[in-house]
Amino acid sequence: MREEQRSRNIHYSTLNKQERNHSAYLLYSLRLISLLVLVILPFTTYAQSIADYQQEAAENNPELKSKYQQYLSALEESSIMGTLPDPEVSFSYFIKPIETRLGPQQGRISVSQMLPWFGSLRDQRSVSDIRAKASFESFQESRNRIFLQVEQTLLEIYELDESIRLAKENQMILNSLVELSLSRYETDRATQVDVLRAQIEEEDLNIQIELLQDNREVLLQRMNELLNRSESSKIILPDSLGETEINSREELMAQIQQQNPNLNRLRYQEASSKEMRSLAQKQNRPGIKLGVDYIFTGETDMPNVANSGEDALMVMAGFKVPLFGKKNNAKVQQSERNIQDVQFQISSRENSLQTELDASLRDYEDAQRKFTLYNQKQIQRITQAIDIMMESYSSDSSDFEEILRMQRKKLEYQLKRIQSRTVQHKAAAYIDYLTGKKNLNLNN
Structure with missing residues (x-):
């Protein structure tokens, strides 16, 4: 009986040593795979950058083409308004x-x-020129908005691609944990519950990956719509997201005041209303x-x-x-009302732009803090904790459920790290949109 018990202890000791070696080998293999992925990614060649896609949208987007034709039509109005009958x-x-x-x-x-009375033709030409400039600002606003949509959609696709990659890496780890729990269960070193828990986590992750892939297809369709491409066209993303830099709040507010197309359009509308008032006054002569x-x-x-x-x-x-000057007086009053209306719109828009800028700056700073937290602290700590628990699990002194929970938490932190990076870039892109950073120069 003693010899049999001694033989069984030697057998379990041998199995325990083999399992520890197997766990260590799995961890080493997974780390090697992750390292290879990180090394290979920077050398991948991508055909188009975000700026390339934005330029393609500027050339092909139907909505933007429509706005540009409206601007060209407004330019022709000067030849109609500023000439003699x-x-x-x-x-x-x-x-x-x-x-x-x-x-x-x-x-x-x-x-x-x-x-017409002296100066009337000049006022008519001035009105048409100002309206053409307002139409250009409307076109520029549409162009900047489409640029923003293109960049944000690409960032969302990038986030999904990275999320899918991380989920698949985690899927490999869970598969290894399933095999490890099965091997321990076969030697009575683990319960069937450990196997079932690992299998449940693995199936949940499979469903999550499928949802991420479906979401990616929807985003690709939206991107091709912005580019006016066919649905089957491929979107090749930039290899990585670099660091972003933004100016101080004071500088950004100054840029908004000078360059924001919506504000400039309203200012041109105000100037046009003032010229219309002057023209209406001359029509009384x-x-x-x-x-x-x-x-x-x-x-x-x-x-x-x-x-x-x-x-x-x-x-x-x-x-x-002009014996019946009532209608001309009404035109003067109408122009006065239009001037006041536009002035209120300008004030309201300035307030909303300031609020939107502050919200974007808040999102930018918050995303930067979260990325630093996840990238430099949380992920390293939880990886270290998982390594310790895996070594303990080999000697049967750790709870397998806690390993699965920590592995799930690690994936959550990795996904949040990607999300914080893309949120930071989205906030920077929206700030560029507010400040009119990508405006066209009308004199070029």
Whole structure:
């Protein structure tokens, strides 16, 4: 009996040593795989950067093309508004000629031109030019917004790709833990509950990976929509997300005041309303009409008449008197209301932009703190704790459920580290959008 017990203890001791070696080998293999992945990634070549995709969207996006055509249409308005009205030409034929001393008048040609009050044409051209600039700012706002959508969508795809990669790495670890728990269960060194727990964690992770992959397909479809591509087109992402830098709040607020397309559009609308007010005031003044009449005269039957049959030339001047000025006064009042309306809009927009900037700065700083926490502290600590528990588990002095919980927590921290990095880049991209960092120069 003693020999049998001694033989059994030697057998268990041998198995225990083999299991420790097996656990150590699994941990070494997983670390080696992770190291190879990190080494290989920086050498992967990607075809397009975020800026490349933004440029492609600027060239192909239908909504942006529509906005640009509206701007080109507004440019043509200057040729319509800032010119004189068409001259009037008329021809009259006298069915019964009018007899005069020089002879019968047979026909008449009249040419006349209406001239608005001094400065009216200049105001009209100014209004059309300002409206064209406002239309350009509207186009620029749409362009910057699409740039933002492209960058944020790419960041979300990048986050999903990294999440899938980490989940699959964790899947390999859970698979190894399932094998380890099975081997220990077969030698009565673990309970069946340990095996079931590991299998449950593994299946839950499989479902999570499938959901991440489905979400990625939806984002790819959204990205191709922004680029006006077919759904089957591939999106090749940048290899990594670098560090981001932003200016101080004071500098960013100054940039918003100078460059934000929405603010500039409202300012142009205010200037346009002021020009419309000046134009409406000039319409209360008379217009001037100048004309020339040329009358055809036949030869007279009377003898010895000097200048017989000589045609007549007559110069004409007239005025358009604004007797009913109520409508023009209403236009002046309407322009005043429009000016006040736009001024309130500018004030409201400045307040909302300040709030949006502060919220983006908060998100940026919070994401930076979280990334530092997860990257430099939490993940290292929990990895160390898992290593210690795995060594203890080989000698049957640690709870297998706690190992699974810590492994799940490690994956959670790794995912949060990626999320904090992408949130930081999204916040920086939104700040660029608010400040109009990627504005086009109208003079180029």
